[in-house]
Amino acid sequence: MQALIDTLWAPWLVGLAGSVALEACLRPRPRSLTRRGVGAACVHLGSWCLLFALFTLVLQRPWFAVVFVLSLTLVVVQSSNTKSRTLEEPFICHDFEYFWDAIRHPRLYVPFFGIGLAIAASTAGAVAIGMFLYLEPALTGRHGLFAVVVTLALLGTLGAMLVGLGLGRCAPITLHPATDMHQLGLFASLWTYGIALYRSKAPASTPFERVTARAASDTSPNVVLIQSESFFDPRPWCDDIAPHLLTRFDATRTQALDKGTLTVPAWGANTVRTECAVLTGLAPKAWGARQFNPYHTLARRGLPSLASAFKAQGYRTVCVHPYIASFYKRDRVFPELGFESFIDMSDFDANDKHGQYIGDLAVARKVGRLLEDDDNRPLFIFVISMENHGPLHLEAPDRAHASRALPTAPWPLSKPFRDLAVYLKHLGEADEMIDRVKTSLSAARRPGLLGFYGDHVPILPDAYAHIGAPAGETPYMIWSTERTVLENTMPKARQAHELGIALFERASGHDMSSERIKADPEPQEQE
Structure with a gap:
């Protein structure tokens, strides 16, 4: 058992340090771990114990598990940074479903992260998986199935206890994601938003609930x-x-x-x-x-x-x-x-x-x-x-339209104006849509x-x-x-x-x- 603990100790510690370093890459950057309070720190520590135990048990290779979990964390960090830059809001637990949406509707998501980056990351991930499976021996072959399962179960239990203890001491969330991410950090904000979502109840009524049924008249528009x-x-x-x-x-x-x-x-x-x-x-x-x-x-x-x-x-x-x-x-x-x-x-x-x-x-x-x-x-x-x-940015600006919409901007357009010119062209179509719908409404009997x-x-x-x-x-x-x-x-x-x-x-x-x-x-x- 001691030999197994010695095998797990170094990757666990390196992974914990890596999780703190990756969290510091968030933009805007959250408070440092030492300034978030004991509750948020416990949640971070407990989350790492849980993730490390789970993925090591599944993969049977602790260093592979560390790289795998940190890679997933990096994906979340990069997703959060992209979301903050484009949507003025960091990643929250509700956003995990969008990873599936990104597979189903890649045009709406992948280009914001960079198609080249997505391809390079996928390729690097496949190569890394192959290397670790080949180079790092499985734990059960060296230490036995029983010892591995018991040790990792104990580590996972400790992680769950730390998460539960920490969540009870975290400050209540504001439901303003940027504020909560800054105060709690990545792991604690994900946990607290997930729990808040689980505990929440749907609204019981709306302003339209008391609208009574009646027949439409000839003058109903x-x-x-x-x-x-x-x-x-x-x-x-x-x-x-x-x-x-x-x-x-x-x-x-x-x-x-x-x-x-x-x-x-x-x-x-x-x-x-x-x-x-x-x-x-x-x-x-x-x-x-x-x-x-x-x-x-x-x-x-x-x-x-x-x-x-x-x-x-x-x-x-x-x-x-x-x-x-x-x-x-x-x-x-x-x-x-x-x-x-x-x-x-x-x-x-x-x-x-x-x-x-x-x-x-x-x-x-x-x-x-x-x-x-x-x-x-x-x-x-x-x-x-x-x-x-x-x-x-997947579309190129049209010079003729850009000269009318942005008459003072020199051609070729500088980077800040390229996407704007594309947007303005489509905005003109929305302007025309208004007029055509008005015409259709005016031509109707009602x-x-x-x-x-x-x-x-x-x-x-x-x-x-x-x-x-x-x-x-x-x-x-x-x-x-x-x-x-x-x-x-x-x-x-x-x-x-x-x-x-x-x-x-x-x-x-x-x-x-x-x-x-x-x-x-x-x-x-x-x-």
């Missing part, structure tokens, strides 16, 4: 709500952008019944956070630790939503999303939210692509055809566009309402580093075909969860102010 991918107005942020970039957007805002800035719970990605807030009328705090991907909950049990409220009012409810329906489990979530049909990318063809994804103008044509297909029911169409989605908002600002780290980061808010507006007085409505700042409520009140004349207060529960997650 068709309603189109567009969630425009990565849409924000970049002109106040960047002086180099031409003022005439979004002429149709500007004209529509001038005529809008309601408009202003929208505070959204996402930056650069995590669309479903904004999407869920708009559709359910619930603020992120109502979800507790589930707020980072509430669709996991909604895939199992739906809640009353904007769609179900319209459905109760006699509407046909349709979602148009020109991407894979199963992404974010939308194919399971949206029926639970009250949508009767879901139009995904299978309803489009290759000619509808503009850039990497189905274009906004193809989506506008689809909306127009839906509005023409009159079955005597008013329509609620929720559009989730894709054209502006990154990674933008009156029409158009709601429009951006889910988050785009991923433009080079431009943000050069110009400065924008505020992170996006614009919204509600426009009506029946607007006759073109007075300039005063802008109003809203939270994302207030927009769907405002749109429903406009469409139905239903005052939801009392329901809104009752259905905005305090978070039920407990630490």
Whole structure:
């Protein structure tokens, strides 16, 4: 037994030191291990004991286990750094599922890490596995199966005890990932977020729960709500952008019944956070630790939503999303939210692509055809566009468009402006989409309402580093075909969860102010 302990001691200690060193590579860097408190330090130590014991038991080679675990830790660290750079948020335990998504949808993830780096890391990993299996002898062949299992089980038990003891002494998390990562470090923040997620409860109600059923009338308007991918107005942020970039957007805002800035719970990605807030009328705090991907909950049990409220009012409810329906489990979530049909990318063809994804103008044509297909029911169409989605650096900027959108920027464009020019070109298509959907709504037999908002600002780290980061808010507006007085409505700042409520009140004349207060529960997650 002593010989086995002597064999395990050196790799265990080297691995522990390596885990501390890798954690220090996080950007932003967390507090040093000695300044986090006894609880977080115990969690780190216990986590390493658990991981080392588990992988050594499986691989039977302690040095191989050390390299393997540290390699996995490095992947998480690099993922966190990339996420912090692009999304203003570090890695949390909820993000482990995205490794599987990266395999299923590599275009949405791998380019942000670097395709060359991904290939090199995979190759190096395969070579290392082969070398260790060949060069390092198995523990059971030298020390016996019983001694190996007992020793590693004791080490794993010690690790579990240290994790449990440490978690009980960690400070409560704030559910602000950057803050919690800084205070607790990588291992403790992953554990505490995982436990918070396990203990959390889904919201019990929404503001739409008390909407009563009634038949639609001939004057019930068709309603189109567009969630425009990565849409924000970049002109106040960047002086180099031409003022005439979004002429149709500007004209529509001038005529809008309601408009202003929208505070959204996402930056650069995590669309479903904004999407869920708009559709359910619930603020992120109502979800507790589930707020980072509430669709996991909604895939199992739906809640009353904007769609179900319209459905109760006699509407046909349709979602148009020109991407894979199963992404974010939308194919399971949206029926639970009250949508009767879901139009995904299978309803489009290759000619509808503009850039990497189905274009906004193809989506506008689809909306127009839906509005023409009159079955005597008013329509609620929720559009989730894709054209502006990154990674933008996979496309080359168009010189002719760049000269119009960025007239003062010299060609060839410098690095901070290359992705921005690509983004602005697609933003112009979103601008055109607004006008085409307005035309379709105006041509319909019924009156029409158009709601429009951006889910988050785009991923433009080079431009943000050069110009400065924008505020992170996006614009919204509600426009009506029946607007006759073109007075300039005063802008109003809203939270994302207030927009769907405002749109429903406009469409139905239903005052939801009392329901809104009752259905905005305090978070039920407990630490």
